[in-house]
Amino acid sequence: MVPVVLAGLALVSLIVFAALLGPQRAAHIAAAAVLSTTVDGLVLEPQPHRIPILELTVDQARLDSLEADLPWSGGRNIPAILHHHGAEHKVRFRYRGVYATSHFLGGKRSFRLSMKRSNPFAPYRKVNVINPKAFNLVNDHMAAWLAGSMGVPVPWNEMVFVRLNNRDIGVMELFEQVDGDFEMNRHLVSHEVPVYKGDYPPVTGRELTKGRNLWQDAAHWEYASDADSSLAHQRLKALVDALRPDDRPLEARRDTLAQLVDVEAFLRYQAAVLMLNTKHIDQYHNQWLVLDPRTDRFYPVLWDALLLFAQPGDPLYYVHDALAYWMLQVPEWRLQRDRYVWQALQEVHLNGGFNAELDRVLERIRPSVLADRNKFGNVTLEPEDVHRFSLAHVVSSIAGLRTGTQQWWERTRKRLAANDVEVVRGDSLQLRSNAEAPLRLSWPINGEGPVIVRVDGREVEAEVRGAEASIVLHRTLVTPDGKPGHPYADRRWFNVAPLNSWVRFPQGPPPGLRITNAVTDEEVR
Amino acid sequence: MRTEADRWLGALFHGWVEVLTLLLMLSVVLALIGWAWNRGFRPADRGPLVPATLLIPAFGLVLLLRQVEGDASAWVIAGGLVVGGLLSRGLEPRSLILPVLLIAALLGTGLVLSALLLATVVVLVLLLSPRSR
Numbered sequence: 001m002v003p004v005v006l007a008g009l010a011l012v013s014l015i016v017f018a019a020l021l022g023p024q025r026a027a028h029i030a031a032a033a034v035l036s037t038t039v040d041g042l043v044l045e046p047q048p049h050r051i052p053i054l055e056l057t058v059d060q061a062r063l064d065s066l067e068a069d070l071p072w073s074g075g076r077n078i079p080a081i082l083h084h085h086g087a088e089h090k091v092r093f094r095y096r097g098v099y100a101t102s103h104f105l106g107g108k109r110s111f112r113l114s115m116k117r118s119n120p121f122a123p124y125r126k127v128n129v130i131n132p133k134a135f136n137l138v139n140d141h142m143a144a145w146l147a148g149s150m151g152v153p154v155p156w157n158e159m160v161f162v163r164l165n166n167r168d169i170g171v172m173e174l175f176e177q178v179d180g181d182f183e184m185n186r187h188l189v190s191h192e193v194p195v196y197k198g199d200y201p202p203v204t205g206r207e208l209t210k211g212r213n214l215w216q217d218a219a220h221w222e223y224a225s226d227a228d229s230s231l232a233h234q235r236l237k238a239l240v241d242a243l244r245p246d247d248r249p250l251e252a253r254r255d256t257l258a259q260l261v262d263v264e265a266f267l268r269y270q271a272a273v274l275m276l277n278t279k280h281i282d283q284y285h286n287q288w289l290v291l292d293p294r295t296d297r298f299y300p301v302l303w304d305a306l307l308l309f310a311q312p313g314d315p316l317y318y319v320h321d322a323l324a325y326w327m328l329q330v331p332e333w334r335l336q337r338d339r340y341v342w343q344a345l346q347e348v349h350l351n352g353g354f355n356a357e358l359d360r361v362l363e364r365i366r367p368s369v370l371a372d373r374n375k376f377g378n379v380t381l382e383p384e385d386v387h388r389f390s391l392a393h394v395v396s397s398i399a400g401l402r403t404g405t406q407q408w409w410e411r412t413r414k415r416l417a418a419n420d421v422e423v424v425r426g427d428s429l430q431l432r433s434n435a436e437a438p439l440r441l442s443w444p445i446n447g448e449g450p451v452i453v454r455v456d457g458r459e460v461e462a463e464v465r466g467a468e469a470s471i472v473l474h475r476t477l478v479t480p481d482g483k484p485g486h487p488y489a490d491r492r493w494f495n496v497a498p499l500n501s502w503v504r505f506p507q508g509p510p511p512g513l514r515i516t517n518a519v520t521d522e523e524v525r
Numbered sequence: 526m527r528t529e530a531d532r533w534l535g536a537l538f539h540g541w542v543e544v545l546t547l548l549l550m551l552s553v554v555l556a557l558i559g560w561a562w563n564r565g566f567r568p569a570d571r572g573p574l575v576p577a578t579l580l581i582p583a584f585g586l587v588l589l590l591r592q593v594e595g596d597a598s599a600w601v602i603a604g605g606l607v608v609g610g611l612l613s614r615g616l617e618p619r620s621l622i623l624p625v626l627l628i629a630a631l632l633g634t635g636l637v638l639s640a641l642l643l644a645t646v647v648v649l650v651l652l653l654s655p656r657s658r
Contacts, residue, residue, distance in 0.1 A: 006548070006552075010545050010548070010549075013541065013545075014542075014545075017534065017537075017538045017541070020530075020531075020534055021531070021534055021535065021538060025535065026538060029535055029538050029539050029542065030538070030542045032539065033538075033539045033540075033541075033542035033543045033546060034542060034543075034546045036543070037543050037546040037547060037550075037637075038546060038550065038637060040635070040637075041632075041635045041636060041637025041638060041640075042637055042638045043638070044636070044638045044639060166595075167594070373635060379539075380535070382535065384532045384535060384536075385535040385536075387535070387536070387539040388539070388543075
């Protein structure tokens with residue numbers, strides 16, 4: 001009788017909660033609770049850790065006082081001891097993260113360590129240790145690896161197992177805090193360099209600050225270096241000015257931008273943003289600018305990208321900020337970005353580079369994940385629902401990461417590789433296509449001097465290399481709603497208009513004319 | 526429009542489901558043990574499938590162990606077993622109290638696999654051993 005009554009009461013309580021919370025939210029919370037209680041307890045004896053163990057001792061009373069005032073205590077540092085191979089290092093400890101609740105709710109709170117120059121993580125002196133946002137724990141870590149493999153500057157990133165005051169806190173992601181030491185840490189220079197942080201304004205009171213559109217005003221960027229800022233500030237103001245919407249021709253804007261930013265670095269960065277399919281880098285936050293002391297041009301650092309935090313509309317040309325808005329409109333830059341994407345697709349997708357690295361990372365963190373009984377994350381879309389989740393969530397999320405990336409990259413690969421073109425030969429050449437890649441027309445030449453062709457009535461000088469001339473038919477970008485775009489608009493993208501071009505050669509279509517996909521270099525069908 | 530209560534309900538619900546899950550696991554284990562125990566008796570002599578006299582102290586131990594950490598767990602388990610041993614003199618089925626408290630201790634410390642293994646052993650022993658009241 002007693003079990004029946006208990007079961008009845010339990011059932012009634014679940015129904016009441018489901019009615020109050022809504023069935024979907026209740027189901028997600030209940031699944032996290034049931035699975036974390038049952039599945040995680042099936043691990044009997046984890047193996048030794050294969051990732052670094054971050055062992056910290058902090059005065060408990062001081063820690064309690066910080067925890068009692070989260071997230072507003074995030075700016076207060078307290079002394080701590082970092083234990084490493086029997087040595088004790090004095091460090092400063094503070095909690096961090098005020099906008100994402102998974103940083104400060106639950107039992108695995110993100111923090112930052114500031115260390116002396118001689119420390120276990122040298123040359124890095126400031127590191128963030130954060131609660132991974134995704135159930136798979138490695139999303140951000142893999143995003144940094146992917147971007148780094150594409151030649152994009154990324155902060156040093158490592159998975160660690162954290163112990164605080166002799167308690168297991170669990171698997172966390174440790175990464176370098178970008179600042180003026182960024183180039184010095186990489187042994188590129190021996191001094192600090194100018195660095196700007198593009199993020200929400202610092203929280204000084206007890207209220208969340210409102211995001212500012214970074215590219216509307218140079219003052220919206222926070223200087224994060226001790227290096228002399230005079231030249232950097234001047235160039236940042238010039239860059240912000242170059243992005244203003246006005247009537248200057250695209251060519252003039254392109255030339256100005258090329259003097260202020262490292263174009264190749266930004267194109268690689270934008271290629272990485274497409275590969276990652278993330279909208280977590282935007283007009284308001286998660287941006288860094290480093291002034292390259294060799295060229296006096298800015299280059300970006302990829303930050304907190306969140307792999308597969310999907311861009312709306314699955315676009316090929318997503319506009320994450322004002323700089324991307326203008327850069328993507330420069331046809332030759334766009335083509336170069338697409339070629340970087342194509343190159344990355346060959347390596348990380350077709351050659352299995354991503355899965356191989358993911359396997360390697362998982363092999364390293366597996367014992368630590370099995371030992372981690374303190375996995376906390378957002379189990380619903382409600383920010384306050386930061387609860388304990390289970391190994392089942394981790395496993396399922398890793399599988400989702402694998403299939404999600406493969407699907408996204410295969411879709412992108414097919415779009416870039418599509419090369420169905422209808423060619424009508426007459427006095428002129430008419431090319432029609434619904435595919436999205438630009439086309440390259442190449443043909444053999446005998447004589448010297450400029451080769452001029454007319455594309456849709458406009459004169460275009462062909463690029464001559466040896467005995468071959470070529471032109472690229474770049475595609476026209478349009479906004480999805482057909483209205484004019486705006487550099488400061490949020491989360492917009494460009495679509496590719498269908499191609500319908502006429503190309504007139506001086507003596508008619510030349511024999512030996514080859515038409516190729518300008519991204520993949522494959523001949524069109 | 527979400528109310529302030531909504532913001533707290535998720536955390537309450539998560540904790541509540543965790544507790545219910547532990548209760549369910551313990552009840553299932555007790556039901557299996559109770560079934561194995563009762564098989565050795567005539568129908569008229571059989572007790573309840575899940576005896577409240579076992580369920581309540583065992584679940585109490587589970588709840589206590591969820592609230593303590595480190596060395597304190599050892600003291601709670603030791604205390605629980607001593608009290609269980611004393612209680613077993615006046616409760617039925619007395620020979621099940623200690624194994625059930627041990628299973629509860631394992632569940633309370635999150636060692637679900639160990640608890641399941643111990644429960645399996647208890648069930649097998651009960652099935653294979655003759656006994657009398």
